[in-house]
Amino acid sequence: MHSGSCLCGGIRYELDAEPGAIEFCHCRACRKSNGTAYGANAPICISDFRIVAGVERLKAFESSPGKQRFFCGRCGSPIYSQHQKRPGMLRLRIGLLDTPTSAPPRIHFMVAHKAEWDDIRDDLPQYAEFEPGRN
Ligand SMILES: [Zn+2]
Numbered sequence: 001m002h003s004g005s006c007l008c009g010g011i012r013y014e015l016d017a018e019p020g021a022i023e024f025c026h027c028r029a030c031r032k033s034n035g036t037a038y039g040a041n042a043p044i045c046i047s048d049f050r051i052v053a054g055v056e057r058l059k060a061f062e063s064s065p066g067k068q069r070f071f072c073g074r075c076g077s078p079i080y081s082q083h084q085k086r087p088g089m090l091r092l093r094i095g096l097l098d099t100p101t102s103a104p105p106r107i108h109f110m111v112a113h114k115a116e117w118d119d120i121r122d123d124l125p126q127y128a129e130f131e132p133g134r135n
Pocket residue numbers: 006007008009010011072073074075076077
């Protein structure tokens with residue numbers, strides 16, 4: 001249904017379902033790992049997702065206890081994150097999708113940590129830290 005790839009094209013994946021709604025995370029780790037103002041991530045079920053090329057290039061960094069950020073070891077593109085508290089779920093870095101998605105943007109969170117030059121100009125809900133009830 002969907003496919004995506006990293007910048008160098010070495011890693012390619014397929015996704016059998018529509019991603020969940022897109023979340024913009026302004027935390028320090030997302031800023032650092034993406035080199036941008038915020039991460040744009042969508043939750044997916046791990047059972048819907050498979051790497052179809054370049055799995056040997058996939059590297060991981062544990063940015064906080066139990067949370068692994070997976071990226072391409074050649075070009076550095078962030079691919080997804082996984083938390084040991086949520087074993088059946090991944091957070092896909094949605095900018096790598098090569099197919100159009102109908103997943104809507106939903107929220108901004110960790111807004112208290114956003115860059116001072118980052119001016120949020122949409123009407124999505126904003127949360128200073130995590131969204132209450134985030135699992
Ligand atoms: Zn790559």
